[in-house]
Amino acid sequence: MMAKIAVLLAAYNGEPFIVSQVNSILSQLDVDVDIYIRDDGSTDKTASIIERFSVLHNVKIIKDGESTKSAAGNFFKILSQIDFENYEYFAFADQDDIWDPEKLKRAVSKIIDGSHEGYSADLIAYSNAKQHAQYLKKSYSAKEFDYLFQGASAGCTYVMTSKLAQVVSRTTASLQSSDFVGRSHDWLVYAIARAHQMSWCFDAYAPIFYRQHASNVYGAMTTMGSLLEKIKLVRGGWYRSNVLWIAANCGADQKEQDILELVRRGRFFDRVRLISRVSSFRRKTSECYVLALFFFFGIF
Known part of the structure; x- marks a missing residue:
């Protein structure tokens, strides 16, 4: 059938x-x-x-x-x-x-x-x-x-x-x-x-x-121009806002809250702790490195 x-x-x-x-x-x-x-x-x-x-x-x-x-x-x-x-x-x-x-x-x-x-x-x-x-x-x-x-x-x-x-x-x-x-x-x-x-x-x-x-609406983000546009979105707070919105609306429970609290506060040592766990945040290794840089420089 x-x-x-x-x-x-x-x-x-x-x-x-x-x-x-x-x-x-x-x-x-x-x-x-x-x-x-x-x-x-x-x-x-x-x-x-x-x-x-x-x-x-x-x-x-x-x-x-x-x-x-x-x-x-x-x-x-x-x-x-x-x-x-x-x-x-x-x-x-x-x-x-x-x-x-x-x-x-x-x-x-x-x-x-x-x-x-x-x-x-x-x-x-x-x-x-x-x-x-x-x-x-x-x-x-x-x-x-x-x-x-x-x-x-x-x-x-x-x-x-x-x-x-x-x-x-x-x-x-x-x-x-x-x-x-x-x-x-x-x-x-x-x-x-x-x-x-x-x-x-x-x-x-x-x-x-x-x-x-x-x-x-978003596209494939494969050209240098589109990647720069994506970085602009991150710097403008779109990505951080979406991370927190997704967490608030997906049914996330206590095990996610420690990470989300670090994202919310965003102080230097919070970002250092996020960097130490960044390998669990993205599936592609190169994207983990980029996200770590965003955390380090406070762009995220």
């Missing part, structure tokens, strides 16, 4: 891309897929384009008239309106990517084989404008507290069991749309899973062509 999967597609001004993405989701092999699409107040023709898909039995258009003003808010709004009993698995989809036909089939297989509740994968970032593609490896081994400092991968690679999706829904139920502005849904979902001691699969496989363009 094929796995029953709900795919959550958050749409906003996706006119140039959304048709090819929806078609790639509808072309998934050996799984039973329903797509839930919610437009977050597009000013282009996205709303009318997705309306054409509503004639298909497995495409559901969610209309509530509210603009959440963020991709994260849009995703969680969709999740709150789905009947969990109808699905075994839930997946996030960006509006502008292309999926490998076996993306969901492979994810379900990995989840079952490893008794996992959450799944993420590597991806291929590409730009038509620049005629450039790059493999993005995200499948590094989990560290003890990595979920406080980073997500698992791009959210478009995520697949959750119904059990995890329900925990995510309950954990975020009290948050308002405005709470998600400037936040990362993928990071929060991974943190919720780990804070609730749920197993996560990091798949060394790239099932998504991750399209890069001017409208990406």
